Amino acid sequence: MHAMVLPAPRAPLQMEERPDPLPAHGEIRVKVSACGVCRTDLHVADAELPDIRYPIIPGHEIVGRVDLVGPGVTTHVTGDRVGIPWLGHTCGACRFCKDGMENLCDRPLFTGYTRDGGYATHTIADARYAFPLGEAGDDASIAPLLCAGLIGWRSLVLAGNAERLGIYGFGAAAHIIAQVAVWQGRSVYAFTRSGDSAAQDFARRLGAVWSGASGELPDTPLDAAIIYAPAGELVPAALRAVRKGGRVVCAGIHMSDIPSFPYELLWEERQLISVANLTRQDGLDFLKVAPQAGVRTETTVFPLHEANDVLTSLKRGQILGAAVLRP
Numbered sequence: 001m002h003a004m005v006l007p008a009p010r011a012p013l014q015m016e017e018r019p020d021p022l023p024a025h026g027e028i029r030v031k032v033s034a035c036g037v038c039r040t041d042l043h044v045a046d047a048e049l050p051d052i053r054y055p056i057i058p059g060h061e062i063v064g065r066v067d068l069v070g071p072g073v074t075t076h077v078t079g080d081r082v083g084i085p086w087l088g089h090t091c092g093a094c095r096f097c098k099d100g101m102e103n104l105c106d107r108p109l110f111t112g113y114t115r116d117g118g119y120a121t122h123t124i125a126d127a128r129y130a131f132p133l134g135e136a137g138d139d140a141s142i143a144p145l146l147c148a149g150l151i152g153w154r155s156l157v158l159a160g161n162a163e164r165l166g167i168y169g170f171g172a173a174a175h176i177i178a179q180v181a182v183w184q185g186r187s188v189y190a191f192t193r194s195g196d197s198a199a200q201d202f203a204r205r206l207g208a209v210w211s212g213a214s215g216e217l218p219d220t221p222l223d224a225a226i227i228y229a230p231a232g233e234l235v236p237a238a239l240r241a242v243r244k245g246g247r248v249v250c251a252g253i254h255m256s257d258i259p260s261f262p263y264e265l266l267w268e269e270r271q272l273i274s275v276a277n278l279t280r281q282d283g284l285d286f287l288k289v290a291p292q293a294g295v296r297t298e299t300t301v302f303p304l305h306e307a308n309d310v311l312t313s314l315k316r317g318q319i320l321g322a323a324v325l326r327p
Helices: 039-045 139-146 148-158 172-183 197-205 234-241 280-293 304-315
Strands: 002-005 014-017 027-037 061-069 081-084 087-089 122-126 164-168 187-192 210-213 222-227 242-250 271-274 299-303 322-326
Touching: 002 304, 027 081, 027 139, 027 304, 039 304, 061 122, 061 139, 081 122, 081 139, 087 122, 139 148, 139 172, 139 280, 139 299, 139 322, 148 172, 148 222, 148 242, 148 280, 164 172, 164 234, 172 187, 172 197, 172 280, 187 197, 187 234, 197 210, 222 234, 234 242, 299 304, 304 322
Parallel strands: 164 187, 164 222, 187 210, 222 242, 242 271, 299 322
Antiparallel strands: 002 014, 027 061, 027 122, 027 322, 061 081
């Protein structure tokens, strides 16, 4: 197999040839056809997350076909098309797993972070965490659904029944969830980097009723807001934008420090909550909703060996929608 490997913190990815991996008990081997590039991959590459396993193959928005089934697997057969998400394994024994909160598992493994991911021709997955995809849809278009879509869906659910929904940071997750929110009958307000007219126009094309810079306030208070950009300064900005009793959801795995802000921004029963990972049920629910909502991902496909350049473009905000790597 070939893979783009992160050998050390903040080092460039390197193309390596390795022996084809073999699945252990309960695992499958997947021949990768597409892997989305997520902002979390940047956090891994830039060593912004704790306890990264080096060397590591990044990538956790994986679409491919099972080409080898390990012992004990009865849920998948060779040739099945599957999707592999960020949450790659849970212990099943801690209090969180037992209480139905596997996203908070005490001993998890994460694809492309603490176990090898999809910037490769092949990858190994826990069969329990490989979603059946069927045959509808293009692999590259589906790949961003496996994290941007799933985390986006979880954050949308946590936002409650907000009719007026603000979205801060109009990247891969936002462009997917905006479509779902519009389909649900919500009014979407898109907040982007100052002067990013391309992203603002993109948001309007996807049905946003308003778009502007993240420091602006729309003409009406929001019921809830979701923050996808990893910028802590957006927290007080979003709290200013929501009404009394409104909710702000922080949807990223990493965020810069949140600056101090006056208590009056949180007062009047405004809520500030975070999203941590996802559950398998999130995946099953969203992968059912996405086709019903007519979600269409805006993707740009790149060859696997250009992964370093793609990550740089993502960091600079030069990717509209989502980037996808093909081995």
